[in-house]
Amino acid sequence: MRSDVKPDRRSRDNARVTITDLSQALSLTKGTVSRALNGYPDISETTRIRVIRAAQAMGYRPLSQAQAIKTGRSCSLGLVIELSEHDAHAPFLAEFLAGLTQAASAEGWTLTIATSESEGDTLRIMRDLILHRKADGFILPRVLWDDPRIAFLDRENAPYICYGRSKNHAETSYFDALSEASMAEAVTWLAQLGHERIAYIGSASHYAYSHLRRDGYRAGLEQEGLVFDPALMIEEVLDPEEAAKATRQVLAMARPPTAILCATDTLARGVYDVAHEMGLKIGSDLSVIGYDGSPEAQAMWPRLATFAVDNRKAGAALGAMLMARVRDLNAPLQQDLIAAEFRPGGSTGRPDKTPEELAHHVIRLSVDRSRND
Amino acid sequence: MRSDVKPDRRSRDNARVTITDLSQALSLTKGTVSRALNGYPDISETTRIRVIRAAQAMGYRPLSQAQAIKTGRSCSLGLVIELSEHDAHAPFLAEFLAGLTQAASAEGWTLTIATSESEGDTLRIMRDLILHRKADGFILPRVLWDDPRIAFLDRENAPYICYGRSKNHAETSYFDALSEASMAEAVTWLAQLGHERIAYIGSASHYAYSHLRRDGYRAGLEQEGLVFDPALMIEEVLDPEEAAKATRQVLAMARPPTAILCATDTLARGVYDVAHEMGLKIGSDLSVIGYDGSPEAQAMWPRLATFAVDNRKAGAALGAMLMARVRDLNAPLQQDLIAAEFRPGGSTGRPDKTPEELAHHVIRLSVDRSRND
DNA sequence: CGCATTGCCGAAACCGGTTTCGGAGTTTCT
DNA sequence: AGAAACTCCGAAACCGGTTTCGGCAATGCG
Numbered sequence: 189m190r191s192d193v194k195p196d197r198r199s200r201d202n203a204r205v206t207i208t209d210l211s212q213a214l215s216l217t218k219g220t221v222s223r224a225l226n227g228y229p230d231i232s233e234t235t236r237i238r239v240i241r242a243a244q245a246m247g248y249r250p251l252s253q254a255q256a257i258k259t260g261r262s263c264s265l266g267l268v269i270e271l272s273e274h275d276a277h278a279p280f281l282a283e284f285l286a287g288l289t290q291a292a293s294a295e296g297w298t299l300t301i302a303t304s305e306s307e308g309d310t311l312r313i314m315r316d317l318i319l320h321r322k323a324d325g326f327i328l329p330r331v332l333w334d335d336p337r338i339a340f341l342d343r344e345n346a347p348y349i350c351y352g353r354s355k356n357h358a359e360t361s362y363f364d365a366l367s368e369a370s371m372a373e374a375v376t377w378l379a380q381l382g383h384e385r386i387a388y389i390g391s392a393s394h395y396a397y398s399h400l401r402r403d404g405y406r407a408g409l410e411q412e413g414l415v416f417d418p419a420l421m422i423e424e425v426l427d428p429e430e431a432a433k434a435t436r437q438v439l440a441m442a443r444p445p446t447a448i449l450c451a452t453d454t455l456a457r458g459v460y461d462v463a464h465e466m467g468l469k470i471g472s473d474l475s476v477i478g479y480d481g482s483p484e485a486q487a488m489w490p491r492l493a494t495f496a497v498d499n500r501k502a503g504a505a506l507g508a509m510l511m512a513r514v515r516d517l518n519a520p521l522q523q524d525l526i527a528a529e530f531r532p533g534g535s536t537g538r539p540d541k542t543p544e545e546l547a548h549h550v551i552r553l554s555v556d557r558s559r560n561d
Numbered sequence: 562m563r564s565d566v567k568p569d570r571r572s573r574d575n576a577r578v579t580i581t582d583l584s585q586a587l588s589l590t591k592g593t594v595s596r597a598l599n600g601y602p603d604i605s606e607t608t609r610i611r612v613i614r615a616a617q618a619m620g621y622r623p624l625s626q627a628q629a630i631k632t633g634r635s636c637s638l639g640l641v642i643e644l645s646e647h648d649a650h651a652p653f654l655a656e657f658l659a660g661l662t663q664a665a666s667a668e669g670w671t672l673t674i675a676t677s678e679s680e681g682d683t684l685r686i687m688r689d690l691i692l693h694r695k696a697d698g699f700i701l702p703r704v705l706w707d708d709p710r711i712a713f714l715d716r717e718n719a720p721y722i723c724y725g726r727s728k729n730h731a732e733t734s735y736f737d738a739l740s741e742a743s744m745a746e747a748v749t750w751l752a753q754l755g756h757e758r759i760a761y762i763g764s765a766s767h768y769a770y771s772h773l774r775r776d777g778y779r780a781g782l783e784q785e786g787l788v789f790d791p792a793l794m795i796e797e798v799l800d801p802e803e804a805a806k807a808t809r810q811v812l813a814m815a816r817p818p819t820a821i822l823c824a825t826d827t828l829a830r831g832v833y834d835v836a837h838e839m840g841l842k843i844g845s846d847l848s849v850i851g852y853d854g855s856p857e858a859q860a861m862w863p864r865l866a867t868f869a870v871d872n873r874k875a876g877a878a879l880g881a882m883l884m885a886r887v888r889d890l891n892a893p894l895q896q897d898l899i900a901a902e903f904r905p906g907g908s909t910g911r912p913d914k915t916p917e918e919l920a921h922h923v924i925r926l927s928v929d930r931s932r933n934d
Numbered sequence: 935c936g937c938a939t940t941g942c943c944g945a946a947a948c949c950g951g952t953t954t955c956g957g958a959g960t961t962t963c964t
Numbered sequence: 965a966g967a968a969a970c971t972c973c974g975a976a977a978c979c980g981g982t983t984t985c986g987g988c989a990a991t992g993c994g
């Protein structure tokens with residue numbers, strides 16, 4: 189009876205093939221096998237091929253943890269999500285993660301995720317992740333115009349890739365959507381429908397994209413030969429409530445805008461709220477365009493016209509860029525841009541009133557409502 | 562000139578304190594230090610305290626990668642997201658991750674995330690993550706009624722916690738929202754407003770929660786003394802489009818429902834679409850209630866009444882449960898339930914028509930519209 | 935008081951890899 | 965032909981931990 193050879197152990201331990209298994213099968217030392225696989229020059233080409241063949245045949249893949257303690261690299265990408273603005277992350281997070289993990293796992297890497305409560309927290313966490321080799325580098329989502337993470341990681345000499353273009357984007361590796369072009373495109377779309385007064389509701393200026401989108405709006409106006417009215421541009425708008433306030437403000441003008449362009453879909457919600465509250469019909473009385481292509485846009489009625497960013501592709505690109513950067517921190521910077529796709533919706537249409545008529549309409553509706561109270 | 566002692570290295574290497582540093586400072590061997598910290602019984606209490614004190618003072622924290630190669634544990638939680646249904650994940654993902662990572666990092670653990678394209682893919686990936694010690698156990702989101710992941714992980718003898726109650730939930734550790742209670746609560750809410758015919762649009766029955774919510778709907782009817790009409794219950798509805806179809810179907814009845822209860826907010830979108838298309842006013846002609854508390858619900862007009870699940874809390878609980886389970890796979894099962902919070906919205910109100918009147922109204926509206934064409 | 939326990943720690947092997955060093959065998963050059 | 969230079973691989977140290985084993989000193993017991 190020799191059947192009691194720990195059959196329980198076998199099922200799990202036998203599964204992984206280690207470098208020692210491989211070296212024994214090849215009658216080489218594990219040092220040689222390691223060098224062969226890692227491209228050291230002091231291994232003959234014939235041996236190298238023999239080793240690689242056997243490694244594939246036996247299904248050998250080094251344990252990244254074991255590698256990490258000597259090399260310092262754990263083959264994992266870091267992503268720290270700042271919760272204070274999680275709302276801003278929610279819509280695109282799933283697709284984004286999909287892209288990232290797809291790129292990572294294609295090369296046997298993994299994604300390590302952490303969340304933080306504040307800016308300082310984020311830096312602490314990133315340092316900790318690097319120190320404990322839970323991450324070799326970082327993807328920086330929602331890049332700020334003047335982002336402390338960039339300065340920090342530069343100082344720490346850690347690899348990173350920005351999702352977005354910061355103030356100094358020329359000196360960083362980044363991936364970004366051409367949102368300025370989208371904003372200009374939106375203006376063109378509205379102008380061709382016949383809109384002449386187009387308002388812009390922009391988000392907090394510490395976000396890098398705010399600058400770009402605002403500039404895109406202005407570029408679009410110029411391109412279409414429309415005059416820029418500073419009163420129609422409201423920035424530093426953080427959430428739907430503030431967007432609603434901004435909407436009321438521009439609709440109270442003597443010559444209100446017949447269309448409102450929003451830096452994000454979330455802000456557009458505020459515009460819708462005011463329209464519903466006032467009784468304005470979106471798509472005829474007032475046209476609206478957002479940006480992000482979020483699920484929210486799908487839930488609004490009429491459908492919000494918006495620009496859909498392929499966040500999965502963005503994640504995949506960022507992951508690949510970061511891995512390259514981890515492998516060689518001195519490689520030339522990588523910078524890539526992608527265009528967002530316009531997704532029309534019922535929220536835009538020909539203006540059925542001039543600005544002056546719209547102003548009267550707004551007043552009449554407000555009188556009606558106060559009479560009902 | 563002794564200044565060339567690699568000052569660059571120091572800045573990074575000095576940062577981590579290893580067990581060797583600690584043992585030298587204490588004049589002990591690293592073996593002793595390790596046993597002291599890991600609670601071996603052959604260490605005197607005085608030494609143990611001395612070691613723990615010094616470890617804290619020097620800020621020592623073991624490198625989990627180094628531990629992993631010997632112990633097989635990497636102190637990381639695994640989460641595999643199935644992309645084929647990423648839509649279902651998107652809304653609550655950010656909050657959920659927040660809770661998970663918060664629980665994890667509180668104990669120095671991390672979260673490893675992967676995505677998969679299919680069911681078989683998921684199993685492969687989980688095996689791989691365990692084999693390569695990227696994850697010590699798994700959180701299973703969106704548990705299915707008969708979930709292959711459970712059978713698989715049982716077979717692999719790997720720790721896991723379910724988010725949701727499967728068919729055999731009595732034999733698993735789980736965390737879940739009491740969505741059946743919420744559905745009953747929704748029926749009560751509607752019944753007290755005066756609704757007597759309440760339809761139910763349910764999701765795919767392979768999801769564990771579908772069964773619970775449907776049962777909750779029926780329990781609610783019974784509790785309120787309302788008759789159950791099978792024609793008012795439509796299940797296996799996957800997306801807003803199908804929900805729209807279901808809505809048209811029930812509204813075409815001779816005695817249509819004056820309220821529709823949806824298993825998810827996303828399905829409620831389909832109801833809204835049909836209402837808008839037909840010209841029905843939500844909140845008076847037709848009341849709607851959803852479930853999930855997603856951002857979509859906030860974007861609808863009037864606001865969708867829904868049940869908000871605290872996904873952050875869920876994530877935190879699941880993380881803690883999984884860590885406990887990894888530490889001791891033989892510990893008793895942990896099972897916990899949480900109540901979702903009802904979030905009223907303008908989508909419900911007293912029915913201003915009887916079912917018969919509503920049927921006539923629907924017909925009249927449809928005639929009007931066809932006349933306009 | 936002597937002997938068997940017990941408590942407590944050091945020494946060393948080990949985990950699965952990487953990297954340095956040195957030397958045996960071949961080739962090249964004079 | 966002999967020295968120098970290469971090629972290529974084995975041996976062994978190393979990374980930062982964990983775990984087994986063995987032994988010394990202090991204790992318990994008769």
